[in-house]
Amino acid sequence: MIYTNTNIKVIAFDADDTLWVNEPYFRKTEEQFYTLLENFLTGHNIERELLKTEIGNLGLYGYGVKGFTLSMIETALNVSDKKINVDIVEKIIQLGKNLLEEPIELLDDVEQVLSALENKFKLVVATKGDLLDQQRKLHKSGLGHYFHHIEVMSEKGEEDYLKLIDRLDIQPEEFLMIGNSLKSDVLPVIQIGGHGIHIPFHTTWAHEVIDTNFEHENFRIAEKITDVLEWIG
Structure with missing residues:
Protein backbone atom coordinates (compact mmCIF):
# COMPACT_ATOMS: atom_id res chain seq x y z
CA MET A 1 0.00 0.00 0.00
CA ILE A 2 1.49 3.33 -1.06
CA TYR A 3 1.06 6.53 0.88
CA THR A 4 -1.28 8.85 -0.98
CA ASN A 5 -0.55 11.68 1.45
CA THR A 6 1.86 14.10 -0.22
CA ASN A 7 2.19 16.46 2.76
CA ILE A 8 4.83 14.54 4.70
CA LYS A 9 7.78 16.87 5.25
CA VAL A 10 9.68 15.26 8.13
CA ILE A 11 10.58 11.61 8.63
CA ALA A 12 11.78 10.66 12.10
CA PHE A 13 13.65 7.46 12.83
CA ASP A 14 13.98 5.72 16.15
CA ALA A 15 17.62 4.78 16.78
CA ASP A 16 18.04 1.61 18.85
CA ASP A 17 16.96 -1.52 16.95
CA THR A 18 15.73 0.62 14.06
CA LEU A 19 19.02 2.07 12.80
CA TRP A 20 21.41 -0.18 14.73
CA VAL A 21 21.46 -3.23 17.00
CA ASN A 22 20.81 -2.53 20.67
CA GLU A 101 31.47 0.09 24.76
CA GLU A 102 29.63 -2.35 22.51
CA PRO A 103 30.26 -1.77 18.79
CA ILE A 104 27.67 -0.08 16.59
CA GLU A 105 26.23 -2.60 14.15
CA LEU A 106 24.01 -0.96 11.55
CA LEU A 107 20.93 -2.88 10.56
CA ASP A 108 20.62 -4.05 6.97
CA ASP A 109 20.04 -1.38 4.29
CA VAL A 110 19.71 1.50 6.77
CA GLU A 111 22.24 3.71 5.00
CA GLN A 112 20.71 2.92 1.60
CA VAL A 113 17.31 4.14 2.82
CA LEU A 114 18.67 7.29 4.47
CA SER A 115 20.64 8.16 1.36
CA ALA A 116 17.54 7.77 -0.82
CA LEU A 117 15.40 9.95 1.45
CA GLU A 118 17.74 12.72 2.58
CA ASN A 119 17.16 15.02 -0.41
CA LYS A 120 13.38 14.53 -0.44
CA PHE A 121 12.50 14.95 3.24
CA LYS A 122 13.90 16.47 6.40
CA LEU A 123 15.24 13.53 8.40
CA VAL A 124 15.47 13.48 12.20
CA VAL A 125 16.34 11.01 14.93
CA ALA A 126 13.77 10.70 17.71
CA THR A 127 14.95 8.25 20.34
CA LYS A 128 14.78 7.51 24.04
CA GLY A 129 17.83 6.93 26.20
CA ASP A 130 20.77 8.64 27.84
CA LEU A 131 21.83 11.78 25.96
CA LEU A 132 25.58 11.15 26.12
CA ASP A 133 25.24 7.50 25.15
CA GLN A 134 22.91 8.19 22.22
CA GLN A 135 25.19 10.95 20.94
CA ARG A 136 28.13 8.56 21.18
CA LYS A 137 26.29 5.85 19.26
CA LEU A 138 25.16 8.23 16.54
CA HIS A 139 28.72 9.50 16.14
CA LYS A 140 30.14 5.97 15.95
CA SER A 141 27.43 4.93 13.49
CA GLY A 142 28.62 7.42 10.86
CA LEU A 143 24.98 8.32 10.12
CA GLY A 144 24.86 11.74 11.74
CA HIS A 145 25.24 13.69 8.49
CA TYR A 146 21.89 12.39 7.21
CA PHE A 147 19.91 14.05 9.99
CA HIS A 148 18.72 17.63 10.31
CA HIS A 149 17.81 17.24 13.99
CA ILE A 150 18.55 14.83 16.85
CA GLU A 151 15.99 14.51 19.65
CA VAL A 152 16.80 12.36 22.69
CA MET A 153 13.49 12.06 24.53
CA SER A 154 12.84 11.07 28.13
CA GLU A 155 9.51 9.58 27.03
CA LYS A 156 7.62 9.08 23.78
CA GLY A 157 4.05 10.01 24.49
CA GLU A 158 1.60 12.18 22.61
CA GLU A 159 2.68 15.39 24.36
CA ASP A 160 6.34 14.59 23.72
CA TYR A 161 5.74 14.20 20.01
CA LEU A 162 3.63 17.36 19.87
CA LYS A 163 6.52 19.30 21.41
CA LEU A 164 8.93 17.82 18.86
CA ILE A 165 6.59 18.64 15.98
CA ASP A 166 6.23 22.20 17.27
CA ARG A 167 10.02 22.61 17.36
CA LEU A 168 10.18 21.32 13.79
CA ASP A 169 7.58 23.94 12.80
CA ILE A 170 5.28 21.47 11.05
CA GLN A 171 1.81 20.02 11.53
CA PRO A 172 1.21 16.46 12.82
CA GLU A 173 -0.04 15.31 9.41
CA GLU A 174 3.33 16.33 7.95
CA PHE A 175 5.23 14.03 10.33
CA LEU A 176 6.11 10.35 9.81
CA MET A 177 7.72 8.26 12.56
CA ILE A 178 9.54 4.99 11.81
CA GLY A 179 10.57 2.59 14.56
CA ASN A 180 10.59 -0.88 16.05
CA SER A 181 8.29 -0.14 19.00
CA LEU A 182 4.57 -0.03 18.30
CA LYS A 183 4.02 1.36 21.80
CA SER A 184 6.55 4.21 21.67
CA ASP A 185 7.23 4.91 18.00
CA VAL A 186 3.88 4.48 16.31
CA LEU A 187 0.71 4.64 18.41
CA PRO A 188 1.32 8.07 20.01
CA VAL A 189 2.11 9.59 16.61
CA ILE A 190 -0.99 8.13 14.98
CA GLN A 191 -3.10 9.40 17.89
CA ILE A 192 -2.01 13.01 17.30
CA GLY A 193 -2.69 12.84 13.57
CA GLY A 194 0.72 11.83 12.24
CA HIS A 195 1.92 8.78 10.32
CA GLY A 196 3.73 5.71 11.61
CA ILE A 197 5.63 2.78 10.16
CA HIS A 198 6.41 -0.14 12.45
CA ILE A 199 9.48 -2.23 11.61
CA PRO A 200 9.45 -5.11 14.12
CA PHE A 201 12.80 -6.22 15.51
CA HIS A 202 13.38 -9.81 16.60
CA THR A 203 14.28 -8.78 20.16
CA THR A 204 12.18 -6.27 22.08
CA TRP A 205 12.36 -5.14 25.71
CA ALA A 206 9.38 -6.51 27.65
CA HIS A 207 8.33 -3.00 28.72
CA GLU A 208 7.82 -2.04 25.05
CA VAL A 209 5.72 -5.07 24.11
CA ILE A 210 1.97 -4.57 23.73
CA ASP A 211 -0.70 -6.96 22.53
CA THR A 212 -2.86 -5.25 19.96
CA ASN A 213 -4.15 -5.66 16.44
CA PHE A 214 -3.91 -2.08 15.26
CA GLU A 215 -5.25 -0.77 11.97
CA HIS A 216 -5.29 2.82 10.73
CA GLU A 217 -5.04 4.54 7.37
CA ASN A 218 -1.83 6.30 8.52
CA PHE A 219 -0.19 3.09 9.76
CA ARG A 220 1.98 0.54 7.97
CA ILE A 221 3.96 -2.51 9.08
CA ALA A 222 7.22 -3.09 7.20
CA GLU A 223 9.01 -6.40 6.99
CA LYS A 224 12.27 -4.58 6.23
CA ILE A 225 13.38 -0.98 6.19
CA THR A 226 13.61 -0.85 2.38
CA ASP A 227 9.82 -1.25 2.26
CA VAL A 228 9.72 2.40 3.29
CA LEU A 229 11.13 3.41 -0.09
CA GLU A 230 8.31 1.65 -1.92
CA TRP A 231 5.72 3.60 0.08
CA ILE A 232 7.24 7.07 0.34
CA GLY A 233 10.48 7.11 -1.66
Whole structure:
Protein backbone atom coordinates (compact mmCIF):
# COMPACT_ATOMS: atom_id res chain seq x y z
CA MET A 1 0.00 0.00 0.00
CA ILE A 2 1.49 3.33 -1.06
CA TYR A 3 1.06 6.53 0.88
CA THR A 4 -1.28 8.85 -0.98
CA ASN A 5 -0.55 11.68 1.45
CA THR A 6 1.86 14.10 -0.22
CA ASN A 7 2.19 16.46 2.76
CA ILE A 8 4.83 14.54 4.70
CA LYS A 9 7.78 16.87 5.25
CA VAL A 10 9.68 15.26 8.13
CA ILE A 11 10.58 11.61 8.63
CA ALA A 12 11.78 10.66 12.10
CA PHE A 13 13.65 7.46 12.83
CA ASP A 14 13.98 5.72 16.15
CA ALA A 15 17.62 4.78 16.78
CA ASP A 16 18.04 1.61 18.85
CA ASP A 17 16.96 -1.52 16.95
CA THR A 18 15.73 0.62 14.06
CA LEU A 19 19.02 2.07 12.80
CA TRP A 20 21.41 -0.18 14.73
CA VAL A 21 21.46 -3.23 17.00
CA ASN A 22 20.81 -2.53 20.67
CA GLU A 23 18.50 -4.86 22.60
CA PRO A 24 20.51 -8.06 21.95
CA TYR A 25 23.45 -6.45 23.79
CA PHE A 26 21.19 -5.80 26.78
CA ARG A 27 19.95 -9.39 26.67
CA LYS A 28 23.53 -10.68 26.65
CA THR A 29 24.34 -8.47 29.65
CA GLU A 30 21.24 -9.66 31.49
CA GLU A 31 22.27 -13.29 31.02
CA GLN A 32 25.69 -12.49 32.51
CA PHE A 33 23.96 -10.72 35.39
CA TYR A 34 21.73 -13.73 36.08
CA THR A 35 24.80 -15.95 36.24
CA LEU A 36 26.36 -13.69 38.86
CA LEU A 37 23.28 -14.11 41.07
CA GLU A 38 22.46 -17.75 40.41
CA ASN A 39 23.13 -18.65 44.07
CA PHE A 40 20.26 -16.43 45.17
CA LEU A 41 17.45 -16.96 42.65
CA THR A 42 16.81 -18.75 39.38
CA GLY A 43 17.39 -16.81 36.20
CA HIS A 44 13.66 -16.47 35.52
CA ASN A 45 12.98 -14.97 38.95
CA ILE A 46 15.92 -12.58 38.70
CA GLU A 47 14.65 -11.49 35.28
CA ARG A 48 11.27 -10.68 36.80
CA GLU A 49 12.84 -8.76 39.68
CA LEU A 50 15.14 -6.81 37.37
CA LEU A 51 12.29 -5.77 35.08
CA LYS A 52 10.20 -4.65 38.07
CA THR A 53 13.13 -2.59 39.37
CA GLU A 54 13.84 -1.05 35.96
CA ILE A 55 10.24 0.03 35.47
CA GLY A 56 10.11 1.42 38.98
CA ASN A 57 13.22 3.47 38.31
CA LEU A 58 12.25 4.92 34.93
CA GLY A 59 10.91 8.08 36.52
CA LEU A 60 14.24 8.65 38.28
CA TYR A 61 16.84 7.43 35.82
CA GLY A 62 15.04 7.41 32.48
CA TYR A 63 16.13 5.00 29.75
CA GLY A 64 19.64 3.87 28.93
CA VAL A 65 22.64 1.91 30.13
CA LYS A 66 23.37 3.96 33.25
CA GLY A 67 19.89 3.54 34.68
CA PHE A 68 19.99 -0.13 33.70
CA THR A 69 23.27 -0.61 35.57
CA LEU A 70 21.91 1.05 38.71
CA SER A 71 18.82 -1.16 38.48
CA MET A 72 21.02 -4.27 38.24
CA ILE A 73 22.87 -3.21 41.40
CA GLU A 74 19.60 -2.51 43.22
CA THR A 75 18.18 -5.86 42.12
CA ALA A 76 21.31 -7.65 43.32
CA LEU A 77 20.95 -6.01 46.74
CA ASN A 78 17.27 -6.91 46.94
CA VAL A 79 17.48 -10.56 45.92
CA SER A 80 20.50 -11.16 48.19
CA ASP A 81 18.93 -9.35 51.15
CA LYS A 82 21.89 -6.95 50.92
CA LYS A 83 24.38 -9.77 51.42
CA ILE A 84 25.91 -9.54 47.97
CA ASN A 85 29.69 -9.55 47.88
CA VAL A 86 31.34 -6.28 46.84
CA ASP A 87 33.19 -8.21 44.13
CA ILE A 88 29.87 -8.97 42.45
CA VAL A 89 28.87 -5.30 42.63
CA GLU A 90 32.13 -4.44 40.90
CA LYS A 91 31.39 -7.03 38.22
CA ILE A 92 27.94 -5.55 37.67
CA ILE A 93 29.45 -2.10 37.23
CA GLN A 94 31.86 -3.58 34.69
CA LEU A 95 28.94 -5.18 32.83
CA GLY A 96 27.47 -1.70 32.47
CA LYS A 97 30.73 -0.26 31.20
CA ASN A 98 31.09 -3.11 28.72
CA LEU A 99 27.58 -2.40 27.46
CA LEU A 100 28.51 1.23 26.83
CA GLU A 101 31.47 0.09 24.76
CA GLU A 102 29.63 -2.35 22.51
CA PRO A 103 30.26 -1.77 18.79
CA ILE A 104 27.67 -0.08 16.59
CA GLU A 105 26.23 -2.60 14.15
CA LEU A 106 24.01 -0.96 11.55
CA LEU A 107 20.93 -2.88 10.56
CA ASP A 108 20.62 -4.05 6.97
CA ASP A 109 20.04 -1.38 4.29
CA VAL A 110 19.71 1.50 6.77
CA GLU A 111 22.24 3.71 5.00
CA GLN A 112 20.71 2.92 1.60
CA VAL A 113 17.31 4.14 2.82
CA LEU A 114 18.67 7.29 4.47
CA SER A 115 20.64 8.16 1.36
CA ALA A 116 17.54 7.77 -0.82
CA LEU A 117 15.40 9.95 1.45
CA GLU A 118 17.74 12.72 2.58
CA ASN A 119 17.16 15.02 -0.41
CA LYS A 120 13.38 14.53 -0.44
CA PHE A 121 12.50 14.95 3.24
CA LYS A 122 13.90 16.47 6.40
CA LEU A 123 15.24 13.53 8.40
CA VAL A 124 15.47 13.48 12.20
CA VAL A 125 16.34 11.01 14.93
CA ALA A 126 13.77 10.70 17.71
CA THR A 127 14.95 8.25 20.34
CA LYS A 128 14.78 7.51 24.04
CA GLY A 129 17.83 6.93 26.20
CA ASP A 130 20.77 8.64 27.84
CA LEU A 131 21.83 11.78 25.96
CA LEU A 132 25.58 11.15 26.12
CA ASP A 133 25.24 7.50 25.15
CA GLN A 134 22.91 8.19 22.22
CA GLN A 135 25.19 10.95 20.94
CA ARG A 136 28.13 8.56 21.18
CA LYS A 137 26.29 5.85 19.26
CA LEU A 138 25.16 8.23 16.54
CA HIS A 139 28.72 9.50 16.14
CA LYS A 140 30.14 5.97 15.95
CA SER A 141 27.43 4.93 13.49
CA GLY A 142 28.62 7.42 10.86
CA LEU A 143 24.98 8.32 10.12
CA GLY A 144 24.86 11.74 11.74
CA HIS A 145 25.24 13.69 8.49
CA TYR A 146 21.89 12.39 7.21
CA PHE A 147 19.91 14.05 9.99
CA HIS A 148 18.72 17.63 10.31
CA HIS A 149 17.81 17.24 13.99
CA ILE A 150 18.55 14.83 16.85
CA GLU A 151 15.99 14.51 19.65
CA VAL A 152 16.80 12.36 22.69
CA MET A 153 13.49 12.06 24.53
CA SER A 154 12.84 11.07 28.13
CA GLU A 155 9.51 9.58 27.03
CA LYS A 156 7.62 9.08 23.78
CA GLY A 157 4.05 10.01 24.49
CA GLU A 158 1.60 12.18 22.61
CA GLU A 159 2.68 15.39 24.36
CA ASP A 160 6.34 14.59 23.72
CA TYR A 161 5.74 14.20 20.01
CA LEU A 162 3.63 17.36 19.87
CA LYS A 163 6.52 19.30 21.41
CA LEU A 164 8.93 17.82 18.86
CA ILE A 165 6.59 18.64 15.98
CA ASP A 166 6.23 22.20 17.27
CA ARG A 167 10.02 22.61 17.36
CA LEU A 168 10.18 21.32 13.79
CA ASP A 169 7.58 23.94 12.80
CA ILE A 170 5.28 21.47 11.05
CA GLN A 171 1.81 20.02 11.53
CA PRO A 172 1.21 16.46 12.82
CA GLU A 173 -0.04 15.31 9.41
CA GLU A 174 3.33 16.33 7.95
CA PHE A 175 5.23 14.03 10.33
CA LEU A 176 6.11 10.35 9.81
CA MET A 177 7.72 8.26 12.56
CA ILE A 178 9.54 4.99 11.81
CA GLY A 179 10.57 2.59 14.56
CA ASN A 180 10.59 -0.88 16.05
CA SER A 181 8.29 -0.14 19.00
CA LEU A 182 4.57 -0.03 18.30
CA LYS A 183 4.02 1.36 21.80
CA SER A 184 6.55 4.21 21.67
CA ASP A 185 7.23 4.91 18.00
CA VAL A 186 3.88 4.48 16.31
CA LEU A 187 0.71 4.64 18.41
CA PRO A 188 1.32 8.07 20.01
CA VAL A 189 2.11 9.59 16.61
CA ILE A 190 -0.99 8.13 14.98
CA GLN A 191 -3.10 9.40 17.89
CA ILE A 192 -2.01 13.01 17.30
CA GLY A 193 -2.69 12.84 13.57
CA GLY A 194 0.72 11.83 12.24
CA HIS A 195 1.92 8.78 10.32
CA GLY A 196 3.73 5.71 11.61
CA ILE A 197 5.63 2.78 10.16
CA HIS A 198 6.41 -0.14 12.45
CA ILE A 199 9.48 -2.23 11.61
CA PRO A 200 9.45 -5.11 14.12
CA PHE A 201 12.80 -6.22 15.51
CA HIS A 202 13.38 -9.81 16.60
CA THR A 203 14.28 -8.78 20.16
CA THR A 204 12.18 -6.27 22.08
CA TRP A 205 12.36 -5.14 25.71
CA ALA A 206 9.38 -6.51 27.65
CA HIS A 207 8.33 -3.00 28.72
CA GLU A 208 7.82 -2.04 25.05
CA VAL A 209 5.72 -5.07 24.11
CA ILE A 210 1.97 -4.57 23.73
CA ASP A 211 -0.70 -6.96 22.53
CA THR A 212 -2.86 -5.25 19.96
CA ASN A 213 -4.15 -5.66 16.44
CA PHE A 214 -3.91 -2.08 15.26
CA GLU A 215 -5.25 -0.77 11.97
CA HIS A 216 -5.29 2.82 10.73
CA GLU A 217 -5.04 4.54 7.37
CA ASN A 218 -1.83 6.30 8.52
CA PHE A 219 -0.19 3.09 9.76
CA ARG A 220 1.98 0.54 7.97
CA ILE A 221 3.96 -2.51 9.08
CA ALA A 222 7.22 -3.09 7.20
CA GLU A 223 9.01 -6.40 6.99
CA LYS A 224 12.27 -4.58 6.23
CA ILE A 225 13.38 -0.98 6.19
CA THR A 226 13.61 -0.85 2.38
CA ASP A 227 9.82 -1.25 2.26
CA VAL A 228 9.72 2.40 3.29
CA LEU A 229 11.13 3.41 -0.09
CA GLU A 230 8.31 1.65 -1.92
CA TRP A 231 5.72 3.60 0.08
CA ILE A 232 7.24 7.07 0.34
CA GLY A 233 10.48 7.11 -1.66
